[in-house]
Amino acid sequence: MDCGALLNRCRQGDELAWEALVRQYQGRVYSIAYHYVGDAEDARDLAQEIFVRLYRTLNHVEAQTLLPWVVRVARNASIDFLRRRKARPPGQDIVAEEMCDLTSQAPNPEECCTEADRRRLVHRALGHLTNLNREIIILKEIQGMSVQAIASLLGIPVGTVKSRSNRARIELAEAILALEGAPQGWQA
Amino acid sequence: MNCSACERRLEQYQAGTLAEADRLETDRHLRKCAACRALLEALEAGQHQVIPFDLSEAVLSRTTGSACTRCRSLLGDFVDGFLDGIESELVLSHVGSCVSCNSLFRTMSQMAEVLPGMRELTPDSSFVADVLRSTRALRPAGPRLPRILDFFRGLAQRPRFSWEAAYLATLLVFGLFGTPFSPAHDASSRLLASLQNREGLVAQADSSIERWQQEAQTLVSASGRARQTISRMLTRSAEAADQMVGEGQELVRQSEDFLKSAGKTVQERIAAVYQQAKGAKALPKR
Numbered sequence: 001m002d003c004g005a006l007l008n009r010c011r012q013g014d015e016l017a018w019e020a021l022v023r024q025y026q027g028r029v030y031s032i033a034y035h036y037v038g039d040a041e042d043a044r045d046l047a048q049e050i051f052v053r054l055y056r057t058l059n060h061v062e063a064q065t066l067l068p069w070v071v072r073v074a075r076n077a078s079i080d081f082l083r084r085r086k087a088r089p090p091g092q093d094i095v096a097e098e099m100c101d102l103t104s105q106a107p108n109p110e111e112c113c114t115e116a117d118r119r120r121l122v123h124r125a126l127g128h129l130t131n132l133n134r135e136i137i138i139l140k141e142i143q144g145m146s147v148q149a150i151a152s153l154l155g156i157p158v159g160t161v162k163s164r165s166n167r168a169r170i171e172l173a174e175a176i177l178a179l180e181g182a183p184q185g186w187q188a
Numbered sequence: 189m190n191c192s193a194c195e196r197r198l199e200q201y202q203a204g205t206l207a208e209a210d211r212l213e214t215d216r217h218l219r220k221c222a223a224c225r226a227l228l229e230a231l232e233a234g235q236h237q238v239i240p241f242d243l244s245e246a247v248l249s250r251t252t253g254s255a256c257t258r259c260r261s262l263l264g265d266f267v268d269g270f271l272d273g274i275e276s277e278l279v280l281s282h283v284g285s286c287v288s289c290n291s292l293f294r295t296m297s298q299m300a301e302v303l304p305g306m307r308e309l310t311p312d313s314s315f316v317a318d319v320l321r322s323t324r325a326l327r328p329a330g331p332r333l334p335r336i337l338d339f340f341r342g343l344a345q346r347p348r349f350s351w352e353a354a355y356l357a358t359l360l361v362f363g364l365f366g367t368p369f370s371p372a373h374d375a376s377s378r379l380l381a382s383l384q385n386r387e388g389l390v391a392q393a394d395s396s397i398e399r400w401q402q403e404a405q406t407l408v409s410a411s412g413r414a415r416q417t418i419s420r421m422l423t424r425s426a427e428a429a430d431q432m433v434g435e436g437q438e439l440v441r442q443s444e445d446f447l448k449s450a451g452k453t454v455q456e457r458i459a460a461v462y463q464q465a466k467g468a469k470a471l472p473k474r
């Protein structure tokens with residue numbers, strides 16, 4: 001569906017268009033909220049709040065920049081949430097069944113569970129990173145944003161994002177290995 | 189062949205890759221030289237020796253230190269396939285021999301597959317309905333100025349707007365000026381006082397202007413006097429210059445007269461000498 005037409009309809013108050021927009025971006029918004037706050041229930045509430053913010057500011061966005069804008073609003077709302085909570089994300093476990101609900105391309109349930117285990121482990125390891133490194137992993141490696149966009153969003157130089165990116169991945173890999181307790185590497 | 193030449197060839201000799209002539213020459217030297225023979229035997233024994241597992245680590249610890257830090261700085265690019273040529277080979281070699289870097293490499297490789305898959309997470313099925321319920325009462329906020337204009341336009345288009353505006357204006361005027369408790373009930377007296385105060389200010393301004401005018405006149409007269417003085421000085425200097433020019437001209441005239449009289453005297457003297465000479469020439473010969 002054409003993004004510009006969808007936006008125009010949303011601005012005119014078309015509920016169907018707004019529902020389509022929510023369905024289109026709920027995965028990303030919920031993912032960002034979940035990886036920032038670390039808790040499924042909080043992430044659900046936060047994702048709702050993010051969509052309310054998006055709805056209030058629909059007139060300020062162009063169709064071409066819709067996705068970066070969604071990511072920006074989601075990130076800012078997550079940071080606000082964390083500030084309100086005044087604590088780091090706890091990095092709690094979530095049950096494997098819940099993780100199996102994730103949008104996965106695994107062809108069968110066995111692979112789905114393996115994939116879910118890995119994701120659960122990554123999510124727990126994310127909770128052990130520093131704030132900046134966690135943000136860089138979420139935005140760059142998970143959300144696939146460009147280095148320039150991340151630098152603009154976080155207000156830091158591009159060079160810092162580049163150098164931090166490798167360090168963050170190393171830190172995450174070490175955290176995964178520490179959590180898994182497997183010195184020989186991540187077991188597939 | 190000397191010993192150093194033999195030592196350079198020993199490796200190839202051992203591998204059997206020497207040319208025939210060189211091999212024969214090396215053979216001859218080895219038969220004669222006990223030291224080179226002993227070296228060859230040591231090399232052959234070393235081929236079957238098991239290398240200590242921590243030899244390279246021990247060497248690194250005594251020279252450059254561990255290469256893990258350098259490897260980790262390149263590991264991200266290596267996993268992404270951005271390293272090329274020798275750097276890639278070096279990292280691969282280190283990862284093949286270092287257990288901890290190998291673990292990191294394997295974990296990061298799998299992270300590169302898993303992390304993009306976490307881009308979207310699907311919340312429960314009632315999530316969309318909850319969002320729609322939250323936003324039902326809202327309207328997307330537009331730019332602020334048009335919204336304000338729209339509000340006032342709608343207000344003005346109400347049927348009894350003029351009556352309501354007149355009523356509100358009357359209330360406002362009465363509230364401001366009409367009662368003893370109104371904030372502006374003594375506005376007229378305050379206005380008068382401020383006007384009087386303003387007259388005093390005007391008088392002060394007038395006197396200041398007069399004073400400035402007098403000072404300006406003083407300045408003008410002083411400048412006139414200065415101009416006269418300057419013109420007098422100019423006149424005097426012109427007169428002095430004229431006088432000097434006249435004296436110069438007089439001197440020139442005197443010198444011309446002197447030159448004329450001197451010229452005349454010289455001519456007369458020449459004529460006299462000429463006449464004398466002529467008279468002497470006219471005397472009869474004896």
